[in-house]
Amino acid sequence: MSVLIQFAIGLIFGAGLLISGMSNPAKVLNFLDLAAIRAGSWDPSLMFVMLGAVATAFIGFRMVLKRQRPLLGDTFHLPASNDIDPRIIIGPAIFGVGWGLAGFCPGPAFVALGYGTLASVLFVIAMMIGMAAARALAERQPTLATPSYE
Numbered sequence: 001m002s003v004l005i006q007f008a009i010g011l012i013f014g015a016g017l018l019i020s021g022m023s024n025p026a027k028v029l030n031f032l033d034l035a036a037i038r039a040g041s042w043d044p045s046l047m048f049v050m051l052g053a054v055a056t057a058f059i060g061f062r063m064v065l066k067r068q069r070p071l072l073g074d075t076f077h078l079p080a081s082n083d084i085d086p087r088i089i090i091g092p093a094i095f096g097v098g099w100g101l102a103g104f105c106p107g108p109a110f111v112a113l114g115y116g117t118l119a120s121v122l123f124v125i126a127m128m129i130g131m132a133a134a135r136a137l138a139e140r141q142p143t144l145a146t147p148s149y150e
Contacts, residue, residue, distance in 0.1 A: 002072040014111045020049050023111040025103025025119065032100050091134075098127075 017023045030036055031046035070076055099105045104112065104123045112120035 005072060013107060017108050017111045020045070022046065022049055023108040023115075025108075025112070027103075028099070028108075029103040032103075 021027045027043060028046055030041065030043040033042070036042040064070070065076070095105070102119070102123050104120065106127060109120055109123050109127060113124060
């Protein structure tokens with residue numbers, strides 16, 4: 001049953017990306033293009049999508065973490081540490097650079113596969129290779145290994 005619920009949540013997320021236009025890399029890149037501000041063609045809609053997502057997550061986490069246990073699980077899996085290590089800086093920096101260059105992040109990239117564009121296919125392939133490389137690197141170097149939250 002939980003797989004069906006997770007699938008439904010993914011469909012809702014994907015529909016939100018389509019409705020908001022955030023699966024279109026041109027919309028994202030137009031938000032990140034600071035020269036577009038001067039030209040009067042800057043698109044602030046991504047900012048509103050982000051603010052909506054942050055507000056929803058803020059309220060949602062507050063409500064969910066008041067529960068004794070998750071609705072579809074036995075325990076919450078939360079980080080055991082608040083330490084900032086190089087992975088917390090480097091990972092988001094690589095993510096941001098990739099997002100700024102391509103206009104895709106993982107969720108919208110998968111949604112954009114439905115458009116059948118070469119750019120979305122190449123991005124998803126490169127993303128999967130990068131994820132496999134990161135996992136292999138983490139497994140080879142114990143200092144960068146992913147901590148277990150269980």
